Amino acid sequence: PTTGTPIYKVARRHRTSPYPLASMDEAFSSILRNAVPLPIISKHYSDAMDHVLAEDIRAKSPIPPFPASIMDGYAVIASDTPCDLNVVGSSVCDRDNCNHSSGVTVEKGQAFRITTGAPLPVGANAVVPVEDTLLLKETDNGREELEVRILKLVRAGESVRPIGCDIKTGEVVIKSSTKIGPSECGILASVGATTVKVHQKPTVAVFSTGSELASPETESLGPGEIRDSNRILLITTLQSNNFKTLDFGIVPDKPGELKAALLSACEKADVVVTTGGVSMGEKDFLKEILVNIGAKIEFGRVFMKPGKPSTFATLQSGDRKKCIFALPGKFVSAVVTCNLFVLPALRKLSGFLEPRPTILSAKLSSEVRLDARPEYQRVQLRWEPQEPIPWAQSTGRQVSSRLLSMLTANALLMLPPRSDTCTSIKRGEIVDAMVIDRF
């Protein structure tokens, strides 16, 4: 459709929004209900970072696989110590030449030079660290030790890790539903679980809508133009949270182009995120186009500040349900609603057991006045020495067009709506804050 079609007419005729105001709880449950974990795929462990495991990982063999020394020193028979011992060999093991415990036996009166992590030779039952010994005799060329004095009494088992003491055969080392981070990757490597079952991760298509938008590269703006900042903002926000994005560019406020972009984005991605065109303007076609392509508007407005026109729709496409987030055009509203709505949906799709953001407590560093709507103010949390609760420092004037209020923000204050009895919260009082960045 082009300008003048029914879509256009419907949009320009609204005097009030036909969409009820959803509460934050309603909006959030709608998202979590509609975002279902994506199918299970196999991945090489080294490509599985930030994926959620879809199987229990069991150890096929124990760690350590042999009784291993915890120290650099001498493998001995504990009941011999303290004493002088003959050095019968040493654990030197490399690709060309492997000379270690297997084959060697330590007998009464003998010691075997051993390194940290090396297998204990047969017969030995303890290790004495080299610091607790004295070299008594060596070969003339100084290349082999012949006799050593053990200065300390050691107990059986001392400085030895028995077979399987860290991980037993068959033990579940990582549970299904665990997110794979660096340590999990390392543990997968250590048990040789090189191919693992994980949930597929969603791909997110992002585009900005608005005929007023110019590329950020534009040197001097034409009349009425502004630079498109939302697209890179959302793409980098999603990428920082380890999600893959597809950049669908700027789409002007033309129903035909918007419809084509939405359809193509839904085809290529699991989730579509757009900004702009969701309010009451004569060019705000997005909701109508969503209905037109067969999507279901799950909510079209939310009782919140900023982000009131936030829209969430779903589109059945084959056996999958695509999630579409049409976020408000203002910079701050876009990033706040991306954190509040889009990231939890992406985590749920990825199979996270807990898709919700972390919420912690902070002390207000200045009084805040409450709004009629629940409000999400940008703050920087800072921990001061000797004070167990962090301070929440406002990032300045909180109007939603003010881009700079996002600078240094690592959390969103979650302010309740004002009531007859409570219209402001004083400095020093404790409020909830949602984490939106690494600390």
Added chain:
Amino acid sequence: PTTGTPIYKVARRHRTSPYPLASMDEAFSSILRNAVPLPIISKHYSDAMDHVLAEDIRAKSPIPPFPASIMDGYAVIASDTPCDLNVVGSSVCDRDNCNHSSGVTVEKGQAFRITTGAPLPVGANAVVPVEDTLLLKETDNGREELEVRILKLVRAGESVRPIGCDIKTGEVVIKSSTKIGPSECGILASVGATTVKVHQKPTVAVFSTGSELASPETESLGPGEIRDSNRILLITTLQSNNFKTLDFGIVPDKPGELKAALLSACEKADVVVTTGGVSMGEKDFLKEILVNIGAKIEFGRVFMKPGKPSTFATLQSGDRKKCIFALPGKFVSAVVTCNLFVLPALRKLSGFLEPRPTILSAKLSSEVRLDARPEYQRVQLRWEPQEPIPWAQSTGRQVSSRLLSMLTANALLMLPPRSDTCTSIKRGEIVDAMVIDRF
């Protein structure tokens, strides 16, 4: 050199470590003193994520660049309201057809249909949201509005963002030394600062040392073999912190191969991280080889648990100083010391003003016994509703070979060494915790 050279002989002859035990403070200051910010380079803003700005960014033009409507509605002359007005046009602006304020003048008795963000036409000084109006008359085909009733009295300036109200021309929008995150990227786009000066970021070469190490792919291990888990652990830890890594594989305990690997890594990378070969074993050549290649050992042991054999060396190479971290071979020691030493160095090299990790307060969920050394225990921090201070839940048995003690850990408890008067800390007491993961 091959086995049998002086390097080998020196190593096997030590009965006690020749390296003094550095305190944590000494180790940390040595790292921060030796890691100096890398040179300044130019980057496209879209590739500048996680880089530190090396210049103040100023706005070349204001935001908004014109007086802009905050609402979808009608641009009016405030003193007219409330009243009935003739609709004289609308702000429709796209690539083909730009019809907005420029050229249009609103006079007494007239209203101009305007969308959120659009420029105010000349003559108008306020905007009335569409919800506060009533359409009185339109053209027969229903495509143009002719007369509208303004139901509310509005003040001059209402629902208008004056020129530069969010960002003024010449204003510093982002200060030098700021780390570029998603919001900073978006702000750079909005002011058209598409090429920015940033500090170069360090590249990190990683290898594992040890002749006992087999590839994680190995189906069944040979006698004395274990799978190399440290390399992927460190590589993913560094990558999760947005640093580029070079994988130098497994290097056996042979002086010649270790020397070649170190030299090549120092040539290709700014920072080299290895594990293993730094303790007291007859195959622990790393420190000797570092000295042999001309590196300076800044510290060779640290009074800490785990991580005592942690070694930090620097190598002057042209006009740059390469940082070499030879970390202990145990899995847990490797990741703990990577967080404590390597990441702060990388942040300092990247130009971070605050390279140190975030430290916050947590309540112990079970009693801990203190060690003679300052100890870094792995814990999971959890915020419970209504409790402002998080609980630190131990990840289980803390022996440094136990890989599983890293699972779910998002912080390291920073336990002081035990003293005559204090040998343990009770459940519920508050301790410092260092953040090592996203919350």
